Amino acid sequence: MEDYNFKINKLDNNTLELLLINSWKKERLSKDIKAIQKADISKDQELIVNFEELKECDSCSIIYLISFFKTFEKISIKNLNSYEKIYNFYEKHYQDNTFKYEEKNQTIKNIGKKAYEIFISSIKFIEFAGQVVYFFIYSLMNPRKMRLKAMFKYIDSSAVNALFIVGITSFLIGVVIAYQGAVQLEKFGANIFIVEMISITMFREIAPLVTAIVIAGRSASSYTAEIGAMKITEEIDAMHTMNFEPTLFLTLPRIFALVISLPLLVFFADIIGIFGGMVISYIDLNISFWEFINRLGQEIPLKHFLIGIFKSIFFGIAIALIGCYRGFQVQNNTTSIGRYTTISVVNAIFVVIALNAIFSVIFTEIGI
Numbered sequence: 001m002e003d004y005n006f007k008i009n010k011l012d013n014n015t016l017e018l019l020l021i022n023s024w025k026k027e028r029l030s031k032d033i034k035a036i037q038k039a040d041i042s043k044d045q046e047l048i049v050n051f052e053e054l055k056e057c058d059s060c061s062i063i064y065l066i067s068f069f070k071t072f073e074k075i076s077i078k079n080l081n082s083y084e085k086i087y088n089f090y091e092k093h094y095q096d097n098t099f100k101y102e103e104k105n106q107t108i109k110n111i112g113k114k115a116y117e118i119f120i121s122s123i124k125f126i127e128f129a130g131q132v133v134y135f136f137i138y139s140l141m142n143p144r145k146m147r148l149k150a151m152f153k154y155i156d157s158s159a160v161n162a163l164f165i166v167g168i169t170s171f172l173i174g175v176v177i178a179y180q181g182a183v184q185l186e187k188f189g190a191n192i193f194i195v196e197m198i199s200i201t202m203f204r205e206i207a208p209l210v211t212a213i214v215i216a217g218r219s220a221s222s223y224t225a226e227i228g229a230m231k232i233t234e235e236i237d238a239m240h241t242m243n244f245e246p247t248l249f250l251t252l253p254r255i256f257a258l259v260i261s262l263p264l265l266v267f268f269a270d271i272i273g274i275f276g277g278m279v280i281s282y283i284d285l286n287i288s289f290w291e292f293i294n295r296l297g298q299e300i301p302l303k304h305f306l307i308g309i310f311k312s313i314f315f316g317i318a319i320a321l322i323g324c325y326r327g328f329q330v331q332n333n334t335t336s337i338g339r340y341t342t343i344s345v346v347n348a349i350f351v352v353i354a355l356n357a358i359f360s361v362i363f364t365e366i367g368i
Contacts, residue, residue: 005020005021005022005023005024005028005032006018006019006020006021006032006035006036007019007021008039008041011048014044014045014046015045015046015047015048016041016045016046016047016048017047017048017049017050018041018047018048018049018050019050019052019053020049020050020051020053020054020057020065021053021054021055022053022054022055022056023055023056023057024054024056024057024058024061024065025056025058025060025061026058026060026061029060029061029064032061033064036068043071043072043073044073045072045074046072046074046075046076047069047072047074047075047076048075048076048078049065049069049075049076049077049078050078050079051077051078051079051080051081051083052078052079052081054083057083059086059090062083062086062087062090063090063094066087066090066091066094067094070094125321125325128247128321128325128328129321131247132247132251132252132255132321135245135247135248135251135252136252136255138248139248139252145248146252146253146256147249147252147253150253151253151256151257151260152257153253153257154253154254154256154257154258155257155260155261157219157222158215158218158219158222158257158258158261159257159260159261159262159264159265162214162215162218162219162265163265163268165214165218166210166211166214166215166265166268166269166272167268167269167272169210169211169214169269170202170206170207170210170211170268170269170270170272170273170276171272171273171275171276172276173202173206173210173273173276174198174202174272174273174274174275174276174277174280175276175277175279175280177197177198177201177202177206177273177277178194178198178276178277178278178279178280178281178284179280179284181194181197181198182194182280182281182284182285185197185285186284186285191281191285191286191287192287192291192295194277194281194285194287195281195287195292195295195296195299195300196295196299196300198273198274198277198278198281199274199277199296199300199304200300200304202269202270202273202274202277203270203300203304203305203307203308204304204307204308205308205356205360206273207266207269207270207273207308208266208269208308208309208311208312208315208356209352209353209356210269211262211265211266211269211312212262212312212315212316212319212352212356213349213352213353215258215262215265215315215316215319216319216345216348216349216352217345217349219254219258219319219320219323220319220320220322220323220326220344220345220347220348221323221341221344221345222323223254223320223323223324223327223344224323224324224326224327224330224337224340224341224344225327225337225341226327227250227324227327227328227330228326228327228330228336228337228340228341229337230250230327231327231328231330231332232330232332232333232334232337236328246328250324251320251321251324254320254323254324255316255317255320255321255324257320258316258317258319258320259313259316259317259320260316261316262312262313262315262316262319263309263312263313263316265312266308266309266312267309270305270308274296277292278292278293303368307359307363307368311355311356311359314355314359315352315355315356318348318351318352318355319348319351319352322344322347322348322351323344323348326340326341326343326344326347327340327344
């Protein structure tokens with residue numbers, strides 16, 4: 001024990017004296033702790049601690065000594081001298097257990113945590129969108145880098161295969177709008193105005209919005225699942241190894257596909273939705289198909305149709321971006337595919353509705 005800053009003297013069969021010597025500093029404290037533990041002093045014995053020959057002792061050492069003394073049932077302290085004040089202070093405030101602060105109401109904490117998560121997620125999404133813009137410009141400057149075959153494949157899966165569900169949905173919505181409008185307009189003898197009601201509503205709002213929501217459910221989920229599966233099977237890592245850029249190779253063809261296919265689907269939805277309205281107008285209001293089409297051509301400005309097509313381009317970009325972004329976020333386990341696919345669909349639908357609201361306000365304010 002002579003190499004350390006203490007000595008152990010046996011006074012009788014059940015009493016030991018711990019004589020502290022030299023300097024107790026945090027620099028050598030770990031060595032002294034190991035030495036005391038190695039000495040294996042029995043906790044049943046009475047321990048007398050003598051500070052008489054101690055030259056220096058810092059706060060770290062005092063706190064350790066107090067924690068060590070607390071483990072003995074019988075202990076007495078001798079000759080504290082100049083260390084009495086600091087020893088009594090730390091002993092008074094010493095706690096055996098770590099203080100735990102329990103929050104009863106964590107609402108504000110949870111709100112802040114969620115806001116921070118949304119902020120970080122937004123920053124990452126903006127970075128991803130910036131990469132897409134960069135590689136979009138790069139692909140325009142290097143047309144050979146465009147994957148036209150992949151783009152046509154995604155047009156087929158996102159547009160051609162969606163024609164049936166988009167057509168059925170648009171037809172039913174056209175029927176509902178016409179039927180509800182016919183009931184109200186018939187009361188005022190303004191049956192013919194059902195043409196403006198159905199056409200403007202379908203062209204400007206309903207057809208682009210409903211088509212985008214349907215495609216968000218179909219394409220955003222499929223994009224996330226496809227890219228997520230590639231990430232789990234380490235195909236994304238293999239692409240990096242072979243110097244293929246995933247953004248250029250996987251994301252851009254999907255974005256181009258929706259930018260091309262969604263306006264075409266909206267045009268198709270316009271036709272089917274208005275046809276559904278024409279059927280109800282003929283049945284309930286006795287407006288013939290020719291009369292309906294003739295008034296549509298005379299009274300409905302082309303701008304309403306173009307506004308819906310214009311909005312659908314941005315809807316397509318948003319849906320493809322979100323679907324691909326969530327796909328790259330998938331982690332290396334199968335459960336995350338389902339989780340991020342769900343998040344992808346929810347985010348895409350929300351963004352589509354938000355963009356539609358923003359466009360509606362902007363176009364109304366500028367008088368379009």
